Amino acid sequence: xxxxxxxxxxxxxxxxxxxxxxxxxxxxxxxxxxxxxxxxxxxxxxxxxxxxxxxxxxxxxxxxxxxxxxxxxxxxxxxxxxxxxxxxxxxxxxxxxxxxxxxxxxxxxxxxxxxxxxxxxxxxxxxxxxxxxxxxxxxxxxxxxxxxxxxxxxxxxxxxxxxxxxxxxxxxxxxxxxxxxxxxxxxxxxxxxxxxxxxxxxxxxxx
Amino acid sequence: xxxxxxxxxxxxxxxxxxxxxxxxxxxxxxxxxxxxxxxxxxxxxxxxxxxxxxxxxxxxxxxxxxxxxxxxxxxxxxxxxxxxxxxxxxxxxxxxxxxxxxx
Amino acid sequence: xxxxxxxxxxxxxxxxxxxxxxxxxxxxxxxxxxxxxxxxxxxxxxxxxxxxxxxxxxxxxxxxxxxxxxxxxxxxxxxxxxxxxxxxxxxxxxxxxxxxxxxxxxxxxxxxxxxxxxxxxxxxxxxxxxxxxxxxxxxxxxxxxxxxxxxxxxxxxxxxxxxxxxxxxxxxxxxxxxxxxxxxxxxxxxxxxxxxxxxxxxxxxxxxxxxxxxxxxxxxxxxxxxxxxxxxxxxxxxxxxxxxxxxxxxxxxxxxxxxxxxxxxxxxx
Numbered sequence: 001x002x003x004x005x006x007x008x009x010x011x012x013x014x015x016x017x018x019x020x021x022x023x024x025x026x027x028x029x030x031x032x033x034x035x036x037x038x039x040x041x042x043x044x045x046x047x048x049x050x051x052x053x054x055x056x057x058x059x060x061x062x063x064x065x066x067x068x069x070x071x072x073x074x075x076x077x078x079x080x081x082x083x084x085x086x087x088x089x090x091x092x093x094x095x096x097x098x099x100x101x102x103x104x105x106x107x108x109x110x111x112x113x114x115x116x117x118x119x120x121x122x123x124x125x126x127x128x129x130x131x132x133x134x135x136x137x138x139x140x141x142x143x144x145x146x147x148x149x150x151x152x153x154x155x156x157x158x159x160x161x162x163x164x165x166x167x168x169x170x171x172x173x174x175x176x177x178x179x180x181x182x183x184x185x186x187x188x189x190x191x192x193x194x195x196x197x198x199x200x201x202x203x204x205x206x207x
Numbered sequence: 208x209x210x211x212x213x214x215x216x217x218x219x220x221x222x223x224x225x226x227x228x229x230x231x232x233x234x235x236x237x238x239x240x241x242x243x244x245x246x247x248x249x250x251x252x253x254x255x256x257x258x259x260x261x262x263x264x265x266x267x268x269x270x271x272x273x274x275x276x277x278x279x280x281x282x283x284x285x286x287x288x289x290x291x292x293x294x295x296x297x298x299x300x301x302x303x304x305x306x307x308x309x310x
Numbered sequence: 311x312x313x314x315x316x317x318x319x320x321x322x323x324x325x326x327x328x329x330x331x332x333x334x335x336x337x338x339x340x341x342x343x344x345x346x347x348x349x350x351x352x353x354x355x356x357x358x359x360x361x362x363x364x365x366x367x368x369x370x371x372x373x374x375x376x377x378x379x380x381x382x383x384x385x386x387x388x389x390x391x392x393x394x395x396x397x398x399x400x401x402x403x404x405x406x407x408x409x410x411x412x413x414x415x416x417x418x419x420x421x422x423x424x425x426x427x428x429x430x431x432x433x434x435x436x437x438x439x440x441x442x443x444x445x446x447x448x449x450x451x452x453x454x455x456x457x458x459x460x461x462x463x464x465x466x467x468x469x470x471x472x473x474x475x476x477x478x479x480x481x482x483x484x485x486x487x488x489x490x491x492x493x494x495x496x497x498x499x500x501x502x503x504x505x506x507x508x509x510x511x512x513x514x515x516x517x518x519x520x521x522x523x524x525x526x527x528x529x530x531x532x533x534x535x536x537x538x539x540x541x542x543x544x545x546x547x548x549x550x551x552x553x554x555x556x557x558x559x560x561x562x563x564x565x566x567x568x569x570x571x572x573x574x575x576x577x578x579x
Binding site: 029030032033036037039040041042043044047048049051052053054057058061062065066110111112113125126127136137138139140169174176178179183184185 | 471472475476478479480481482483484485486487489490491493494496497498499500501502504541542543545546547548549550553554555556558
Binding site: 210211213215226228230232234246273274275277 | 355
């Protein structure tokens with residue numbers, strides 16, 4: 001046994017060397033990309049330069065975007081993001097589905113071209129199917145048609161959907177979906193209205 | 208000064224097939240700019256086409272015609288090598304004339 | 311039994327696909343119909359005509375035409391130049407895309423002021439952009455040419471690698487990167503098809519059809535405009551015209567589109 005391990009050593013060293021080399025290359029590339037981003041953009045209205053700065057989640061997701069996410073990194077991202085989730089202070093998960101439908105249809109908010117005094121939208125239809133009457137929906141995310149009808153409204157189901165809206169990376173690291181609550185894109189009330197769009201039996205999503 | 212038009216005129220059978228692209232903003236007077244100010248109306252009001260001193264098309268336009276208008280029509284009574292002259296005039300009195308040889 | 315279920319499932323799936331395809335094709339067909347009405351005409355031609363005039367007319371403080379402008383194939387050669395851009399240029403010691411190269415020519419050869427030029431880099435109605443018109447004219451002269459970009463020069467390779475890195479750079483309040491929308495094929499945003507820009511098929515589809523006359527704006531837009539508008543939607547600050555990132559991404563896309571046949575200037579939504 002011992003002999004075999006010894007014979008494998010040069011091979012292991014090679015593998016380790018290659019891995020380390022990749023890490024170094026990736027790190028070098030990261031510095032190059034960050035420096036180029038800083039030099040290639042300028043602030044415009046609400047889109048200020050600090051928007052180029054990455055938090056740890058964004059850094060890790062960028063670093064591993066082209067390959068498979070190592071499980072330790074995935075764990076780290078989920079732990080970081082799970083810690084940010086705040087349930088609604090009054091314990092009420094469901095708002096008004098009509099408000100939710102409007103938020104789902106609205107694509108503006110946070111762009112340099114948007115009015116910062118107006119509430120941002122969630123732009124859900126850009127990626128998801130929701131109501132049956134809206135055929136102009138995207139396919140980047142899964143269909144959410146009949147969301148509440150299929151899942152019911154048990155406390156765990158509601159809490160899980162709230163968590164997903166609040167911080168998508170809590171349970172799916174490097175999700176394409178924005179972290180609407182954590183990043184302050186949508187308010188608690190807006191999130192509640194979206195929850196109602198998903199769960200209210202009267203919502204067109206469940207009709 | 209107004210930019211040139213793109214005119215194509217080709218004899219197909221006994222008809223001349225004409226396609227014209229005009230460079231014009233066609234401002235309706237209802238649009239607002241980035242600062243919220245109304246952009247004053249300015250659009251083509253008159254288009255005419257003449258071939259061999261004969262008017263083959265005369266049109267009165269309004270603000271509902273799209274920006275950079277595209278106009279296609281056919282007429283008879285011309286031969287290859289004849290010249291087709293197109294003129295537009297806008298609501299500010301600006302005008303542009305271009306000429307093309309029928310192919 | 312199993313095969314019957316399989317059959318039914320297949321039919322249901324097919325029905326779903328047909329519905330989706332219909333929703334998509336109704337929009338795309340309408341655009342195709344609109345294009346067909348123009349025939350060979352495309353309002354982009356108005357920009358091409360103006361661009362040709364700008365290219366051949368002596369202008370600027372030095373009162374020269376752009377016959378001395380080398381787009382990579384030799385001074386004054388326009389035909390096929392766009393299909394080989396971006397590229398490394400010895401005289402400027404930079405990798406340049408067409409737009410940044412034009413800025414060099416207009417400032418160095420004609421003596422025009424760079425800041426003034428960049429003020430009108432994107433046309434807006436009566437405020438016309440000379441750079442957009444010149445780009446339209448030069449790109450049209452590559453119609454039918456095969457995309458063939460060289461990354462043999464180390465700086466060109468570095469630009470490509472930078473573009474690749476930027477493609478995955480996640481930032482801003484929404485965590486978006488280029489890859490969020492363009493990392494997978496067969497996806498849509500609303501009804502708009504999203505090409506996967508990492509693959510030759512998607513990259514060719516996208517790259518060879520730009521610049522385009524955008525019906526929704528009534529303006530001709532170039533790749534520099536396209537990229538900065540993507541970053542606006544990513545909620546990031548303003549991408550600088552002719553910047554390292556703009557050129558790097560363009561190089562990345564142009565190289566991925568290798569072998570594609572140029573059809574631009576096109577007419578788009």
